[in-house]
Amino acid sequence: MLPLQIMVHNTTLSPATEADIRQRVERLSRYYDRIMSSRVTVDVPQRRRRTDAEAYGIRIDVTVPGDEIVVNRQPRARLETALDGAFQAMRRRLQDYARRQRGAVKAHEPTVLGKVIEYYPIGGYGFLETPDGERVYFDRQAVLHDAFARLDIGTEVRFTEEAGEKGPQATTVVLAAPPPLANQE
Numbered sequence: 001m002l003p004l005q006i007m008v009h010n011t012t013l014s015p016a017t018e019a020d021i022r023q024r025v026e027r028l029s030r031y032y033d034r035i036m037s038s039r040v041t042v043d044v045p046q047r048r049r050r051t052d053a054e055a056y057g058i059r060i061d062v063t064v065p066g067d068e069i070v071v072n073r074q075p076r077a078r079l080e081t082a083l084d085g086a087f088q089a090m091r092r093r094l095q096d097y098a099r100r101q102r103g104a105v106k107a108h109e110p111t112v113l114g115k116v117i118e119y120y121p122i123g124g125y126g127f128l129e130t131p132d133g134e135r136v137y138f139d140r141q142a143v144l145h146d147a148f149a150r151l152d153i154g155t156e157v158r159f160t161e162e163a164g165e166k167g168p169q170a171t172t173v174v175l176a177a178p179p180p181l182a183n184q185e
Contacts, residue, residue, distance in 0.1 A: 002037035010044040011054070017079065024087045028062065032094040037063040042082075045075060058086035062094070069093050111158040113176060116151050126151065128159060128170055136161055138170035147175050 004025050006018060013021075025038050041059040055075030062069045071089045076082035114136065118127040124140035138159065140148045151157075156176035161168050 005037075005039040007039065007041040008043075009041065010046060011042065011056070013042060021083070024083065028087070028090060028094060031091050032064060032098045034065055035062055035094075036065065042079070043075075056082040058082045060086055060090045062090065064094075064097060067097070069097060111160055111172075111174075113156065113158055116153055116155045116157065119151055119153055121149070121151075124148070128157065128173070130161075134168060136168045136170050137164060137166070138173050142170050143173045145174065147173075150175065 004022060006013070006021055021040050021042075025040065028038070029035055039061040041061075043057040043059070044054050045057060055077055056079045057073060057075040059070070059072045069090065071086050071093065073082060073086040073089065076085065112130055114128040114130050116126055117129040117135070120126055126138055128136045128138055130136060136159070142159075143151065157173050158176050159170040159173045162171050163169070
């Protein structure tokens, strides 16, 4: 690993703050242990008026095999707050990067186009038909965006299917297209 670079613009850092930044960078290796280099920039944008308070902007650049991960946070009034936010964001990005490297990223199930063939609004359930004629159960909780009341026989939807206790079941149902607007005269 290349040594940490700490860059400062329009301000100065105390030795304690520099040591704090070094510790925070060292802790990043807990989340991804193949960090090749890192650079932390602390910037105080120039004030426009005398009454403007200082604000600390933090940028963290981390080089990992095959990529560079950058966090650039909006200026905050307190340096500690700015550092906390920037390092938390970098931690999350390193964790995501490590998951992608391990192949542990959750794959999303493909959605299927179907239409409502049975609809029981009082019972809170219904059945969909897939393009290949399969019948799939759904209930009110599976319909996203409070669209259950807008369903009707023949409504086209997109859905994700999984095996239920009594056969195929839709886990998410979304209207495929918004309903046409009624002619207003």
